Amino acid sequence: MFCAVRLELELPFASSLKDKRQALRSLKDRLRRKNVSVVEAEHQDFWQRATVEFALAAVSKQAAEDKREEVRRTFLNYEELAILEWREEFIKL
Secondary structure: EEEEEEEEEEEEEEEOHHHHHHHHHHHHHHHHHOOOEEEEEEOOOOEEEEEEEEEEOOOOOHHHHHHHHHHHHHHOOOOOOEEEEEEEEEEOO
C-alpha cells in the first residue's frame, strides 16, 4: 500500500528564498528520518509559498494511514508553515 500526498503550504515568516529553502530543508530532513520520500514540486520561486509532495509505503492500509497521520502531526507541529491544502491518495498494488 502506498500513500501519496500533495500539500500547498504557506511560509509566512520567510522573507527570502533562502529562508524558505532553509525551512523546507529542515522539514524534509525530519520526514526522511521517518522513511518518507519528499520533494518540493512547485512554487520554487515564491518566498512564502511551496507545493510539497510526499510518498510512503506500508504493508497495509491501516499502517499507511497511521504513518500518514504521524507525518500530518509533524506538519501541524511545524511552526514555520501553514497548510493551505492537503490532497492524498492511497494506492494498492
